[in-house]
Amino acid sequence: MELSVLRYHTLCFIIFLFTGVWALYEEDIGKFDWHIRSIGPMKFSFFDQTHHTNRRVIISSELSVLASVTLRSGDLVWRRSLEEYRPIDTVLYRESTLITVSDNGKVVRRWDPESGHLQWEMSSEGEYETNESYINAYLNETNKIILLTSTKLKYYSVGGHLLIHKDLNMEMDGAVAFKMSVLKSSIILLLYNSNSKSVNWVSMLNSKVQENGIIQAFDNFREEHCLLVGMRSIVCLDKQTAKFYVATLEQSEFIVYTLIDLHIGPIDLTEESCIQISDHFSKVTPRFYFILSANRQFILELEFSDNSIRIVQSFSSDNSLLLFDDILENNIIVFSLTSDFTNLSVRCYDLYNEAYIDSLEITLAMNRFSGSPVRAVPYLFYKKGQSIGYRIIVSFQDGSFSLIQQTGRISWTRDEALSDIVSAKFITLSTTEENTIYSSVLLDSATSTNPVEGFYRMIYSQAIYVRDRILHIKQIILEPSIYNETLHEAIQPVQSAAIFVTRLGKVYCIDSKSGLFLWNLYLPHLTGYLSSIYEDTCIIKLINTSPESALVILGHSNSPDYCNGTVSIVVNPLTGEYMPNYPSCLSYNISQSVQLEEDGKVVAIALLDSDNTIHIFPDTYSLQPDTRLFMYTADAQTGEITGHHFSTNGDDTFKHVPTWSFILPRLREELVLFSVKNSAESIYANARVLSDRSVLYKYLNPHLTVLITESRNERKPCVYLYVLDGVSGRLIHQLYHSNARSTVPPILAENWIAYQIINLKEKRQEFIMLEMYEGKTVNNASTWTSFANINVLVLSRSFILPGDLYTMTVTSTNRGITPKDIILGFGNGQLFSLPKSFVEPKIPHELSKSPSPEPAKSPTPKIPLSYQRVINYNKSIDRLREILVAPAELESTCSVLAYGIDIFHTQSSPSKSFDKLAEDFGYTLIIGVLAVFLVFSLVGSSISVYRKTNQNWC
Amino acid sequence: MMQAYRYYVILFLYTLLYTIQSNELAKSNKLYQIKGELVFPSATVLDLKELFQNTRVTVGSRYGFLRSDGSFVVSNIPSGSFVLEVNCPKFEFPLVRIDINPKADRINARRLDLIKPNQISQDATLIYPLTLMPDRPKDYFEQRQPWNISSLLMNPMVLLLVVPAVLMFVLPKLMGSMDPGAQKDMEESMQKLQSGKDKMPEIADLFTNWFGGGQSGKEVRKALKKKRN
Incomplete structure (x- = not known):
């Protein structure tokens, strides 16, 4: 009796031990997740001086985010x-x-x-929608906000009242404003009349017109290449003829100077070349300066007496940036920032004395490659002994910005490239050689079909791990000096990491468990690889070459000089170091890719170029003698989806046979969304048991593709859905929804398709679930062929979504035993984990002969x-773009990573953590x-x- | 003839209607502002500061931010029907349907029922400018049970210990109160059941004999002492 009681108790224990939780406890915040909040690359920046003890910087970014740091x-x-x-x-x-x-x-x-x-917020209530090409605003000394757009001039008080509203278009007879200069209460506006080819100027005092006049424009007049210098003179640059045109407001015509005459030339005037003037600069200085930036930079002075131009100083470096600050009385200081990619030097030039201030010169060693400085905002102040001090915020090409102190120190750097991710992927890193064995054994145990063998392998892998740990501890005891954080990191058996490729060409590798940055690289020539339907994407693949695996990133090149085709980056996934013997540029453009596997490991990538030729990457890989590849390409322009078959003829060349094509009615429909089934998905059950104990077999086609098209007729918006087999091109199912649109890529998993309309x-937004079944008998249980003629039974059901859906994905686990959850990403930045069983279609009565209906x-x-399922x-994710999912080590859990401006990573357990002890386990x-x-x-x-x-x- | 006349009248009316309509369409690209206020009844001042920073009102792709008094404005909305959503991390607000009527220059608001969005009922109508109250707080976290004696007693592990122990004491008493015939039958059946497990020490048996009549503990001890001696 007592033994049986004990046995019973032990059994009960085992059951009760594995009672995990669904939602998180409040004190577990941040235990399993991490969250990165970004701002975006800096566009405007100000030093906030209102707090004397707690100083701040106000940043406004390219992504229209306003922040204070x-x-x-x-x-x-x-x-x-x-x-x-x-x-x-x-x-x-x-x-304030x-x-x-x-x-x-x-x-x-x-x-x-x-x-x-x-x-407060003021808007043009009651006005009509207009498009303004020029927008500028000033906050003048009398605390009025003067807002000038191409057609309107508005005055606001800082209290939030619209004081004056002038419609320039009406008053000035079709002229468009393009420049404004403000000095206290007086303003000068420049307008261009394209009909009469003349520049109109208006001088106003407290919004009342004082004077106006007309200057005849020259032939190549471009508004954006003109400056209004010192409330008096207009300076325009004509890039085509390399000439300066100068006129004071009283004159009726421009005076012409060629750049050669001014001893400036010869310089290269490109698209980026410009003339500029500082905002501060037009205030109360007796002398007037402006900058000409081309391949060299010049500070030029405009003499008011005769409108002549004089070179004050020239700066001859490629990666330099000039900026002014005149906050100090009686002086103007020009900052010149020069970067040679390893050092950043800041020099200060005193404009009035026309000499460099040597005491303010600093040179900083940049510990990473960030490109050249793009924008900078200086802040000058007097130190205690009346000497000048400054700090500068500098933003770089790679999207980061730093605060630089006059002591020659970088106070901090914010890396903002992660705010705009083009492509992301989970990869598995095996850190040491022992760990590689461990992870491969663990993987084998997870995939082996024989349970005894699987158990043996699991025990074996654990033994290896324990041995490594003991060796490691021994090492710490014997040689404690070597032990450091990296060694500690290295002992982690299998590390899952996330690779991010950003729009600015920066690549990051982040440890997905802790959120630590493992490495990053700046590749200025890499942009997204342009796919016809999606936004920019890159190919990120981990290939297992011996002796170590390599991370391959393939993307489009943004400069034809660097690479006319595809940029390829091959790095060591652990360190981010470039691997030798790989090309950095491929001469073709990729239209499709397929991974080649050997023993379940990716060993090479087959790339299809735009001429339907197959290239193998890396090219050292020798093909198996009988390699056959099926691929398909979709062209959104022509609406044509084409299937290709490639086979080797014993040698390394592929024979191309176009197998099928599916042509959308191009005039009626436009291809908008496209989803492909993950063929490597592990499926546990191939059938569903109905309530009358009969079995309904799932249609588990691994080559499924879903196309969603929209009607081109804007008056009758329609969504069409096509389900295709990617190998045979057979149309398996199609349907349409009238009065609808679709914005979220559909998801395909097992035998079901979920999409949003x-x-x-x-x-409102609706969520539709389609389930596909073969029927009550299985067609071919042992092998799958796309060419078998199966009548697919499709069941569907639609649901109402409670919010604005941005993106969705489905969880996946190691062996597919855990029921799947659909992760819905809503517009308010919340990720909602919805069990798939909640949205299953009803089984019709003909299929299940049970007297009671199937329970829904x-x-x-x-x-x-x-909300417990959020x-x-x-921690909401702003402007959510995509959610990635990867199986974790344990069957019950999977890693979920969502990104937009922010990045969020967590562990999700779709059906509770059944194989894990509860966190509060006693x-x-x-x-x-x-x-x-x-x-x-x-x-x-x-x-x-x-x-x-x-x-x-x- | 009459029919032709009628036909012309209809045509004329149709053209008139069409011109009026197209005028309306031209007018309707005028922009509107949606104004309102959010009221948080059970929030402290410190909470409010955080709430106002993280709360935003969205109408399509337009945002309205909260002022320090909880009021908001969503600007530059063309005429038509929209759904106003409050993105607040702590509270759930109702979805509001906004209808901007360009003819009457009027904004109507009502609670949106997602299941029947086009049904207009009197009690769903909201007064414009909007004053919105949260429906419920968003509870993202599982509540941890506070410690109390009943939760301790109901803990499966404690139940495992206590219930069999109690049964061990109670069952023999029940056996004792049964009539002798039934008791005998039961013993027989028990013996049958456990005929193969004779060598196993039976603790329940021990307890039955110990407490269920027969010799008392003291007597047993005395008997043992005697035997040892």
Whole structure:
């Protein structure tokens, strides 16, 4: 009896031990997840001087995000993300006034620089939609905001009132404003009339027109190449003829100077060449300067007496940046930032004395390659002994920006390239050679079909791991000096990492467990590889070459001089170091790729170029004698999907046979979304058991493709869906939804397809689940062929989504035993984990002969939203773009990574952590209880022996 | 003749209607502002600061940010029907359907029911400018049970220990109160069941004999002492 009680107890224990939790406990925040919040590459920046103790920097980025970071460490204080497709035109800042002008000059907002709260918002209510080519704003000394767009001039008070609104288009007879200069209450506007080819100027005092005049324009007049210098003179650059045109406002025609005459030439005037003037600079200086930037940079002075131009100083470096600051009285300092990629030097040039200030010159060693400086904002101040001090915020080509102190030190650097990710992928890193064995054994145990063998391998791999650990500890004891953080990292058996390729050409490798940056690389020539349907994407593949694996990144080149075709980067995935013997540029453009596997490992990539020729990467890889490849390409322009078959003829060349083509009605429909099934997906059950105990076999075609097209007729928006077999080109299913649009790529897994439509009539988003079955009998259980003629039974059901869906994906685990969850990413940045069983279609009565109907898990058509299923809780992801999923080591869990401006990573357990002890597992309690049992049984047995002896005696 | 006349009238009316409509269309690209206020009833001042920083109102691709008093404005909305959504990390707000009528220059708002979005009911209508209250707080986290005696007792591990122990004490008593015939039957059946397990020491048996009548503990001890002696 006592033994059976013990057995029963042990069994109960085992059951109760594995009761995991669904949602997170509040104190577990950040235990399994990490979150990176970004701002984006810097566009405008200001030093916030309102706090004397806690100084800050206000940053506005290219991605229309406004943020405040601390001056000391660069940490985020607050961040406001403005409308994505309506960029911030300009930002104004003085003392406690922070103004943004966005959405084509239509929305003016004032923010509290301290907390980031909105103070007021003004918009062009009641006006019509217009497109403005020029937008500029000033905050003048009388605390008025002057906003000039091509057709309008508006004055706002800092309190949030529209004071004056002038429609220039009406008053100036079709002339378009292109320049404004402000000095206290007076402003000068320049307008260009393209009909009469003349420049109109208007001088205003407190919005009342004082004077105006007309200057006849020259032939190649371009508004963007003109400056208004010192409220008096117009300077224009004509790039084609390399001439300066100068006129004071009183004159009616321009005076011409060739650059050669001014001893500037010969210089290369390219698209990027420009003339510019500092905003500060037009204030109260008696002399007027401007900058000419081409392959060399010049500071030029405009003499007011005779409108002549004089070179003050020339700077002759390729990667330099010039900027002015005149915050100090009686002086103007020009900062010249020069970078030779390993060092950044800052020099200060005193314009009035026309000499360099040697005491302010600094040279910094850049510890990484960031490209040349793009923008910089200096802040000059007097130190205690009346000497000049400064700090500069410099942004670089790779999207990062740093605060540089005058002491020659970089205070902090914010790496903002991660805010705009083009492509991302999970890879598995095996750190040491032993660990490689461990991981391969572990992988084998996970994939082996024989349970005894699998168990043996699992034990074997654990033994290897334990041995490594003991060796490692021994090493620490014997030679403690070697032990450091990297060694500690290296002992991790299998490390899962995420690779990110960003739009600015930066590649990152981040440890997915801890969120630590393992390495990063800046590749200025790499951009997304242009695919016809998706946005920019790159090919990221880990190939197992001996002796070590290589990470291959293939992307489009943004400069034909560097590479006319595909840029290829092959690095060591552990260190980010370039691997030798690989080409850095491929001469062809890739239209499709397939990975080649040997023993379940990727060993090479087959790339299809635009001429339908196969290239093998790396080219040293020798093909198997009988290699056959099936591929298909889709062209969104022509609406044609073509299947190709390639076979080797014993040698290394491929024979190309076009096998099928599927042509969409191009005039009627436009291909918008495209999804392919992951053929490496592990599937556990190939059938579904119905309530009458009959079996319905799933249609598990690994070559499925889903195309979603939209109607070109804007009055009758329609969504068409086609399900194709990628090998045979057979159309398996098609359907359409009228009055709908679709924006989210569909997901394909096992035997089902999930997609989203926007129901325009009902103004809501719907989620549709299609399940495909072979029927009650299985067609061919042992091998799959795409050419078998199977009648597919499709069941469907649609649901109402509770929000604005941006993206979705499906979880995947090592062996596919864990039921799948669909992760829905909503517009508010929340990731919602929806069990697939909640959205299963109903089994029709003909299939299940059971008297009671199949139970449906969700009786309502609306997807139930429980906040405990929001896996990123209150850490929302701004402008969510994509969610990636990779199986984790344990069967119950998978890694989920979502990115937009922010990046979020967590571990998701679709059906609770059934193979893992709960986090709050009470080790003391279980040891205590076991001890009590032990004592109990020992005492019991001794008593019973005693009793038996007693009985025998009696 | 009459029919032709009628036909012309219809044609004329149709053209008139069409021109009016197209005028309306031309007018309708005017831009509007949606104004409102969010009220957080159970939030402290410190919470409010954080809430206002992270809360945003969206209408399509347009955002409205919160001012320090909780009011918001979503600007530059053309006429038509829109869904207003409040993105707040801590509270759930109702979805609001906004209809901007360019003819009457009027903005109507009502609670949106996703299941029947086009059904207009009187009690769903909201007063414009909007004043929105949260429906419920968003509870992302599982509640950890506070410690109390009942949770300790109901813990499976404790139950495992206590229930069999209690049964061990209670069952023999029940056996004792049964009539002798039934007791005998039961013993027989038990013996049959356990005929193969004779060598196994039976703790329940021991307890039955010990507590269920017969010799008391003291007597047993005395008997043992005697035997040893």
